[in-house]
Amino acid sequence: MTTHSTTPFEGQKPGTSGLRKKTPVFMQPNFLENFVQSTFDAIGGVEGKTLVLGGDGRYFGAEAAQTILKMAAANGAARVIVGQGAWLSTPAASNMIRARKADGGLILSASHNPGGPNEDFGVKYNSANGGPAPEAVTDAIFARTRTITEYRKLDVADADLSRPGEQPMGAMVVEVVDPVAAYADLMETLFDFKALRGLFHGGFTMRMDSMCAITGPYATEIFENRLGAAPGTVVHGTPLPDFGGMHPDPNPTWAHELMDELMGSAAPDFGAASDGDGDRNMILGRGIYVSPSDSLAVIAANATLVPGYADGLKGVARSMPTSTAVDRVAQALGLDCYETPTGWKFFGNLMDAGRVSLCGEESFGTGSDHVREKDGLWAILMWLNIIAVRGQSVAEIMAEHFARYGRNYYSRHDYEALPTEVANAMLDALRARLDGLKGTALQGLVVESADEFCYTDPVDGSVSAHQGFRILFEGGSRVVLRLSGTGTEGATLRVYLERYVAGPEGLSEDPQAALAPIIAATEEIVGIKARTGRPGPNVIS
Numbered sequence: 001m002t003t004h005s006t007t008p009f010e011g012q013k014p015g016t017s018g019l020r021k022k023t024p025v026f027m028q029p030n031f032l033e034n035f036v037q038s039t040f041d042a043i044g045g046v047e048g049k050t051l052v053l054g055g056d057g058r059y060f061g062a063e064a065a066q067t068i069l070k071m072a073a074a075n076g077a078a079r080v081i082v083g084q085g086a087w088l089s090t091p092a093a094s095n096m097i098r099a100r101k102a103d104g105g106l107i108l109s110a111s112h113n114p115g116g117p118n119e120d121f122g123v124k125y126n127s128a129n130g131g132p133a134p135e136a137v138t139d140a141i142f143a144r145t146r147t148i149t150e151y152r153k154l155d156v157a158d159a160d161l162s163r164p165g166e167q168p169m170g171a172m173v174v175e176v177v178d179p180v181a182a183y184a185d186l187m188e189t190l191f192d193f194k195a196l197r198g199l200f201h202g203g204f205t206m207r208m209d210s211m212c213a214i215t216g217p218y219a220t221e222i223f224e225n226r227l228g229a230a231p232g233t234v235v236h237g238t239p240l241p242d243f244g245g246m247h248p249d250p251n252p253t254w255a256h257e258l259m260d261e262l263m264g265s266a267a268p269d270f271g272a273a274s275d276g277d278g279d280r281n282m283i284l285g286r287g288i289y290v291s292p293s294d295s296l297a298v299i300a301a302n303a304t305l306v307p308g309y310a311d312g313l314k315g316v317a318r319s320m321p322t323s324t325a326v327d328r329v330a331q332a333l334g335l336d337c338y339e340t341p342t343g344w345k346f347f348g349n350l351m352d353a354g355r356v357s358l359c360g361e362e363s364f365g366t367g368s369d370h371v372r373e374k375d376g377l378w379a380i381l382m383w384l385n386i387i388a389v390r391g392q393s394v395a396e397i398m399a400e401h402f403a404r405y406g407r408n409y410y411s412r413h414d415y416e417a418l419p420t421e422v423a424n425a426m427l428d429a430l431r432a433r434l435d436g437l438k439g440t441a442l443q444g445l446v447v448e449s450a451d452e453f454c455y456t457d458p459v460d461g462s463v464s465a466h467q468g469f470r471i472l473f474e475g476g477s478r479v480v481l482r483l484s485g486t487g488t489e490g491a492t493l494r495v496y497l498e499r500y501v502a503g504p505e506g507l508s509e510d511p512q513a514a515l516a517p518i519i520a521a522t523e524e525i526v527g528i529k530a531r532t533g534r535p536g537p538n539v540i541s
């Protein structure tokens, strides 16, 4: 019996990055099956196709992988390439799809959301280019979830995912591969591993916090085994189903152990962290935190120091809420700079069309066209390679960068798990006031323009509306507001704050202090505290 009847579930709409739900929701009978069959149906079936499969090791991932293998076999797939232990980081999965010319892949992860029996699980479909499915595909998947009546799944024993090799499942081949090797090899083609070995040999010290998530095995292989960093450089390096209770989101709030170490008296030269599925990164130097938007700008400004980018960048792109620091670098270098909605799926067309080679988001996401996902370890290697060539500390590199380009003070304030009605009413009220805001003076600032971001993809002309509210103030400061598309509880409001200071004075203020007038002006316009009853944000990054 391979055909099973089913009925639709409500709410299987993929968000910013795949479908994310509480784990018990995903574990309900038929919930995963419905979503996977809908995905297969929406992409025209998987008959004769080759797929890549893997995830970040979180709770329910191994069971979900077995279900998906049996469904792929029943749907006629020719081959599924699966990471040993059902492990693959998101960038490694993207690379595997591309390197093996697979037709697509499924990634089992809720990324930076916590994992465990009562936390979050997720599934994401990536296309043949290795990137997250574009909106047209996720819309088709969602449409299918609402009409689905049956799914196909072979009634066979589980595959053995414990060691590399091939095995049959029905008429399909299950190919288990080392999840790390191909990705580590790719990194060797982009970076100067000899110079990096020299850096570590010369006594450079680093702490890499993998947050008990998927990058542990990758980071250990690359930094400790291939580059000779001291044993113990990688901490929390074993992926655990519940991430050891950590919230694998590499920001100052959730990676506080690493923050404390880098801000302390015995700090190493360099610190970095990554998220659940390995596509995010946080960069720290001794006594200094680098905001993701600034990191993107520094990488853009220094990319040609790295062998893989020695010929120059094709162009750069950032998500709309990401600070305009990278725009200033692009202008100085004569590069095109694109502004896209939030979510890596919007960068794919630009990279495929050869318009950009570097992309970034304020949410600790940075990457290039070496794959079609953001890539945490790649960003960390970019920084290491830049440090090795320049022979300077992170603090020195940042100071020189700000002196040359000015500084875009930046912070994101998150209000998590708000009642959905409250959040929607607040933004509806803002939408209604938007047209009248121009010219308003508050907190010593004057509103230059206010709108709701609508994106037209320059490659295929597709339009994505309602991508966040922007209020621009005279002089280059701004605030952006939008609701998260990755949360699994109520609504999360994200408030993105930015203020530009050209220098040479005022380049080393505390960001929250530098942004205080914009924070106050936002409160006057939107009334977040008044409407939500919250005293302030619960995560500041």
Ligand code: VG1
Binding pocket: 016, 017, 110, 111, 112, 113, 275, 279, 280, 319, 342, 343, 344, 361, 362, 363, 365, 483, 484, 485, 486, 487, 494
């Ligand atoms: C968040 C970030 C966004 C990122 C997305 C997926 O989305 O803001 O920039 O692309 O997470 O990242 P949202 O809709 O919650 O703001 V990951 O590392 O969770 O795949």
Ligand code: CO
Binding pocket: 090, 111, 112, 275, 276, 277, 278, 279, 280
């Ligand atoms: Co992630």
